[in-house]
Amino acid sequence: MTGWIAVVGLGPGAAALVTPEVTAALAEATDVVGYIPYVARVAPRRGLTLHPSDNRVELDRAALALDMAATGRRVVIVSSGDPGVFAMASALFEALEARPADHGANIRILPGITAMLAAAARAGAPLGHDFCAINLSDNLKPFAEVERRLRHAARGGFAMAFYNPRSKLRPHQFARVLEILREECEPARLVLFARAVSTPEERLCTVSLSDATPDMADMRTVVIVGNEATRQVGPWLYTPRSVPA
């Protein structure tokens, strides 16, 4: 048996943002598993079986990958962005935890360009100083945790990147997030909405916190909130490296 699993990041969308390491893993794979739109980004070829699955079945998908690797298959689990940031790597280890017999499985995690860094690059350098990344979805944690983290991030002076800001099933929470931010930050704080970066649907918009509205975000949007020093220069948004003493 020489089966293996590679959990790979496909980056935000453009082929030019996929690392050669990930491209090589896909070229050697016998099977690709992942969420439907991510599997759709892998070119079909003879000898490669695609296993697209729906959202919210991450543990089933991980178990399928472990099952196939145990029979000698070479399995790539695809994530958008980076697999270690709100994606499939943690789900695989959760599945692995329940299967001690598989703890010696041949697993590699291959990093990718995560959405917040692709968005930051397109806008300038809003994450150029200390920052944090928060998944706003309450699928897997109580919303009270989201609120606690937002307040500590704001009071600690961090810039913030939000993943999964809004979905059809959770249309109201992002409005509450904006309310919390308005309690903690000044009205002129800059907020970047970056949608589908590096794809044909890319759209970037920077507004002040006082002008931000919930409908500016959807499932394909990463939101970046600057710190109090974040500012615009020419067409760019950036956060200075320094904090005056």
Next chain:
Amino acid sequence: MTGWIAVVGLGPGAAALVTPEVTAALAEATDVVGYIPYVARVAPRRGLTLHPSDNRVELDRAALALDMAATGRRVVIVSSGDPGVFAMASALFEALEARPADHGANIRILPGITAMLAAAARAGAPLGHDFCAINLSDNLKPFAEVERRLRHAARGGFAMAFYNPRSKLRPHQFARVLEILREECEPARLVLFARAVSTPEERLCTVSLSDATPDMADMRTVVIVGNEATRQVGPWLYTPRSVPA
């Protein structure tokens, strides 16, 4: 004049982690500027002038790039990892801010695999839940800011990634950082020291916070502190996606 500037991320070290977008920019460049060890990662070729410079001259380097682009040169500014994470992108915009005549310069920021995500991938998925990134250097901010951010990150339940944990000029601060963490977190909290990931000098080590010592970090180390749920499964370190209600 068709000069341009691309601020690119070379990733943590391995060529297989450089995006095709960055490789293409380097192939079109006439000039490469950057910190000596990063410029050393660019293959010399006819028609390409390398401009290595020392650490701590980021604004001079950015000004040189703007000067050259204004005369029609195609300039790549190289950073390790991602240029937007404690690297040259913010420095370029700081330099640009002082030169209004250059606000229309043709600038692109090309993302790369940043050190914390390369380290996380090698170790498993310690950043699989909400996390923050903190530059521990006090070159450009008072150490009191570092302390404030550490405490808010810990109290907010974030995993943490530390850049520049320790240098020859600042040998004592990382000891203070560990003291602060011990005041805020339980002794069994897991800490990953990841040095020179993806290079021949790569070395990973996971210890409990109570066993962590300052000498485990140097200039080439990224330190990742898990959240309270971060744990080991087989040889892997990971943070679960969920927080129980």
